[in-house]
Amino acid sequence: MPLGAVRPSPLVEQAAARLREQITGGHWPVGTRLPGETTLAKELGVGRSTVREALRALAGAGLVRARQGAGVFVVATEPAEDWPARLRRAAVTDVYEVRMAVEVHAGRLAALRRTDEDVAAIRAALAGRRAAAALDDAAFVDADIAFHTAVVAAAHNPVLADLFTGFVPVLREGLIELLALTGLRAADPDVADAAHEALARAVEDGDAETAEQVLRRELEDPFGGREGSPPGSPAASAAPGTPPA
Incomplete structure (x- = not known):
């Protein structure tokens, strides 16, 4: 299912929301390695820096985790609930x-x-x-x-x-x-x-x-x-x- 380009602003929030939808909707199950930053940036119609910040937001929500030298992987399909x-x-x-x-x-x-x-x-x-x-x-x-x-x-x-x-x-x-x-x-x-x-x-x-x-x-x-x-x-x-x- 295509991601679809996001509107100009706020780019990071929109990019994170689109990626989150893919994860919580089951398109990327737990254990899946996400496409690289360049691929995601192209699909979303944003720069790599925006994708990087969006991935950090998803990591903060407990949905993804970066593994050095291996990429970014889905570790949960529901965001962690804060205290x-x-x-x-x-x-x-x-x-x-x-x-x-x-x-x-x-x-x-x-x-x-x-x-x-x-x-x-x-x-x-x-x-x-x-x-x-x-x-x-x-x-x-x-x-x-x-x-x-x-x-x-x-x-x-x-x-x-x-x-x-x-x-x-x-x-x-x-x-x-x-x-x-x-x-x-x-x-x-x-x-x-x-x-x-x-x-x-x-x-x-x-x-x-x-x-x-x-x-x-x-x-x-x-x-x-x-x-x-x-x-x-x-x-x-x-x-x-x-x-x-």
Whole structure:
């Protein structure tokens, strides 16, 4: 099946799209060696440099791989899904389970590694969370996430920090939905303040065990009370008196 010439702009994107169609459509199965740059350039009606950039884009998507001296080969027929995209379609309960593994460990490390600057940042974020109690749910959730971000940052592990940052969009959406469904803040606008104060104090005191315990309890029962569990979670749907899973 002929590739067909592409329109003048944007050439790289169009060339990559045409090549991707050939791969995902099964014209070039896994293991196939692609035609050379000169052949592809001629079929697409573009320069070799454009083909080279298009192939790099396909390699970045996990569809092709260059083998030195052998050419470019198809290694997958579906593009690799990046981490942000995977998280966007993940269930909020799945994200919470991974969040607990990341953040509980980060909280422990924060208590062991925090600096004076970290403590000041955590205290400032806690003050911001308290100030946001007078605002709407979205602003309060943003302030809550900012506090937890400050704690994770105090662990001084960039991988943990990046993982937590990746969770934020899903967490934000889930927590706003949670507050809207339960109305938890109607009676207590600064819900779970005591737990956040306890966490800040534990990190400040260098008490790793307490920081870990406080975070684990909070993430098992966010915002305090079973009704505060993530929507769809076992804790949210359990019968009264049943402990969270």
